[in-house]
Amino acid sequence: MQRFYITTPIYYVNAKPHLGHAYTTIVADALARFHRAMGFETRFLTGTDEHGDKIVQAAGKNGEQPQEYTDRISGLFRDLWPELNISNDDFIRTTEPRHKKVVQAILQKVYDSGDIYFGEYGGHYCYGCERFYTEKELEDGLCPQHKVKPEFIQEKNYFFRMSRHQQWLIEHIKANPDFVRPERYRNEVLSLLESGALDDLCISRPKTRLTWGIELPFDTDYVTYVWFDALLNYVTALDWPDGENFGKFWPVAQHLVAKDILKPHAVFWPTMLRAAGFEPYRHLNVHGYWLVKDTKMSKSLGNVVEPLDMARHYGLDPFRYFLLREMHYGNDASFSEEALVARLNADLANDLGNLFNRVLSMTRKYFGGVVPAPQDEADWTDLDRDLKELALTSCANFQQLFGCVRFSYGLEALWELVRGLNKHVDASAPWTLFKQGDTARLGTVMYCLLECMRKVALHLWPVMPESSEKMLAQLGVGVEHGAVDSGRLAGEAETWGVLAPGTALSATSQLFPRVELEAAPGPDGTDGPGGAEAPAAAKDGRKDAKAAAPVEEAAKAEPAPEIEYEDFAKVDLRVGTVVAAEQHPKADRLIRMDIDCGEEGGPRQVVGGLAEHFAPEDLIGRQVVVVANLKPRKLRGLTSHGMVLAVRDGEAMRLLTPSEPVNPGRKVS
Numbered sequence: 001m002q003r004f005y006i007t008t009p010i011y012y013v014n015a016k017p018h019l020g021h022a023y024t025t026i027v028a029d030a031l032a033r034f035h036r037a038m039g040f041e042t043r044f045l046t047g048t049d050e051h052g053d054k055i056v057q058a059a060g061k062n063g064e065q066p067q068e069y070t071d072r073i074s075g076l077f078r079d080l081w082p083e084l085n086i087s088n089d090d091f092i093r094t095t096e097p098r099h100k101k102v103v104q105a106i107l108q109k110v111y112d113s114g115d116i117y118f119g120e121y122g123g124h125y126c127y128g129c130e131r132f133y134t135e136k137e138l139e140d141g142l143c144p145q146h147k148v149k150p151e152f153i154q155e156k157n158y159f160f161r162m163s164r165h166q167q168w169l170i171e172h173i174k175a176n177p178d179f180v181r182p183e184r185y186r187n188e189v190l191s192l193l194e195s196g197a198l199d200d201l202c203i204s205r206p207k208t209r210l211t212w213g214i215e216l217p218f219d220t221d222y223v224t225y226v227w228f229d230a231l232l233n234y235v236t237a238l239d240w241p242d243g244e245n246f247g248k249f250w251p252v253a254q255h256l257v258a259k260d261i262l263k264p265h266a267v268f269w270p271t272m273l274r275a276a277g278f279e280p281y282r283h284l285n286v287h288g289y290w291l292v293k294d295t296k297m298s299k300s301l302g303n304v305v306e307p308l309d310m311a312r313h314y315g316l317d318p319f320r321y322f323l324l325r326e327m328h329y330g331n332d333a334s335f336s337e338e339a340l341v342a343r344l345n346a347d348l349a350n351d352l353g354n355l356f357n358r359v360l361s362m363t364r365k366y367f368g369g370v371v372p373a374p375q376d377e378a379d380w381t382d383l384d385r386d387l388k389e390l391a392l393t394s395c396a397n398f399q400q401l402f403g404c405v406r407f408s409y410g411l412e413a414l415w416e417l418v419r420g421l422n423k424h425v426d427a428s429a430p431w432t433l434f435k436q437g438d439t440a441r442l443g444t445v446m447y448c449l450l451e452c453m454r455k456v457a458l459h460l461w462p463v464m465p466e467s468s469e470k471m472l473a474q475l476g477v478g479v480e481h482g483a484v485d486s487g488r489l490a491g492e493a494e495t496w497g498v499l500a501p502g503t504a505l506s507a508t509s510q511l512f513p514r515v516e517l518e519a520a521p522g523p524d525g526t527d528g529p530g531g532a533e534a535p536a537a538a539k540d541g542r543k544d545a546k547a548a549a550p551v552e553e554a555a556k557a558e559p560a561p562e563i564e565y566e567d568f569a570k571v572d573l574r575v576g577t578v579v580a581a582e583q584h585p586k587a588d589r590l591i592r593m594d595i596d597c598g599e600e601g602g603p604r605q606v607v608g609g610l611a612e613h614f615a616p617e618d619l620i621g622r623q624v625v626v627v628a629n630l631k632p633r634k635l636r637g638l639t640s641h642g643m644v645l646a647v648r649d650g651e652a653m654r655l656l657t658p659s660e661p662v663n664p665g666r667k668v669s
């Protein structure tokens with residue numbers, strides 16, 4: 001049987017959980033559910049990190065003893081997860097005896113192998129990070145994370161010979177391209193490793209300075225450095241050394257972290273594992289930050305988003321959907337309620353909700369609410385065949401993308417089917433078939449729609465478990481037919497015809513009502529493209545739910561007033577080739593491109609709101625149409641010299657491009 005082991009970081013108990021913690025944990029939950037639904041034996045771990053200076057200080061500020069304080073805050077995390085429908089199998093605390101035992105055993109193992117030595121060290125110690133910085137790592141003499149001056153500390157300590165494993169780690173990362181993913185983080189780790197000799201890691205703290213930690217087994221005057229202790233939670237929870245789970249799940253371990261803790265996970269951890277004689281984990285999946293108004297969330301800035309408030313106000317499943325759909329895993333994303341509302345109205349109320357409402361009520365009207373029998377496939381039209389093919393392809397794409405942590409793209413692949421189904425309703429016009437009394441063909445159309453909707457509902461289970469089960473129940477395939485989590489997704493990309501004709505359906509479906517913003521957004525309330533920030537394609541329909549209405553409605557839009565030819569001739573349209581493209585460093589919906597328009601000065605920089613629809617690497621090499629004489633303007637700090645023409649098709653975005661390649665710079669007329 002295939003297996004899957006997923007972990008979140010164990011969260012510090014110096015603050016209560018916020019959106020950032022909720023995101024990683026919801027991602028882990030979606031992945032765990034996805035693998036269970038694909039038939040994998042799955043284990044999912046989360047927990048809290050409770051030792052070290054930071055925690056002692058936080059407890060002190062609250063006038064509490066560390067143990068009392070960690071019990072309380074750890075409880076906040078533990079209690080939050082069921083409210084977010086998190087299906088973790090275990091919750092580990094680093095203050096538990098089971099963990100202490102493992103940390104001490106592994107320290108002893110590494111000590112005995114000669115990879116831990118005693119030495120004197122002077123370094124710049126940041127209390128916030130709980131680590132020493134070298135001169136080189138400081139920025140203007142300050143800690144790069146906390147922007148405070150670290151304290152110079154000189155003391156005798158124990159060191160882990162990390163440097164000994166540097167070359168092995170470089171080779172391992174090179175030989176396993178998806179060991180650290182997405183690729184940008186793999187490159188970051190490789191360049192860090194290749195930029196110079198890795199320092200050995202100080203793994204102890206003298207008890208004279210800190211007692212809140214796990215005592216070193218070979219020197220009781222010291223406690224363990226919090227990272228050496230914390231990382232080991234991933235093996236403690238598998239009952240190393242004797243537990244059955246260790247043998248079953250360690251070989252398939254995958255971690256989820258944000259980029260803030262890349263180095264400990266991509267450098268300390270694999271080298272520690274090697275020194276202790278373990279295999280390396282399988283994948284480190286690194287994501288970006290949720291930003292609020294372009295800034296990382298933090299308690300001191302007062303911009304912390306409370307996950308429970310969002311889930312209570314907008315519904316837990318829609319909130320989970322938004323988080324997975326909105327952030328391109330690996331990149332930063334902006335959180336705003338405006339974006340949340342726009343996304344929910346466009347994707348859930350308009351696309352998915354309408355589909356269920358329309359199709360269920362038509363089935364009630366035409367077939368008394370019972371699944372009709374389809375014709376033999378030989379009698380199908382091309383429309384039906386195309387729909388079936390779209391369904392199988394979308395499911396296959398979803399499964400492939402979701403499994404390699406490309407959640408937003410996976411959901412987009414599924415939405416191609418959802419939108420395709422809405423189009424299929426319009427194109428095959430069941431109401432006309434009904435009027436014409438063509439029951440055989442009508443049966444095929446409705447059957448195909450319902451079978452595809454069943455596939456959509458099943459695939460949404462990892463993301464929106466409760467809504468998925470409700471949708472399945474409306475389609476007469478409720479969980480009484482077997483829980484989704486025991487392999488129900490496996491095979492869905494290849495099989496057809498699971499929905500049995502004769503099954504009774506719900507008469508209506510009111511799962512995703514439109515949502516409203518509680519209060520009007522402030523002047524700087526929106527964070528995405530729009531107004532001055534929206535060149536061409538960036539006139540993004542997500543900010544305006546109407547724009548995501550079916551294409552047919554959009555096509556009916558009033559034509560613009562007439563213009564003279566001379567007016568049109570003022571626009572200099574050119575074909576250009578995208579030679580470079582990257583995510584805008586400050587705006588998650590914008591992409592910065594270098595476009596070769598055949599000009600002497602070389603490629604020009606154009607910034608466009610395409611990131612929702614294209615990965616930068618997918619744009620490279622494409623020919624596009626550029627408005628070349630548009631006045632340059634700044635988009636989040638980068639000047640855009642022109643704009644790329646694109647057309648919205650429902651929720652998708654298509655680029656305008658010549659039918660055959662042309663020389664860059666050719667004028668469009």
Ligand code: MSP
Pocket residue numbers: 008009010011012013019020021023024049230231232233256257258259260261288289290291296297
């Ligand atoms: N205790 C360490 C981890 C030890 S793991 C062996 C730690 N804890 S933490 O409480 O600071 O959690 C950091 C993690 O919380 C990030 O890596 C990420 O998973 C999540 N996030 C916290 N803020 C976040 C955002 N603003 N955006 C996205 N995720 C963030 O580091």
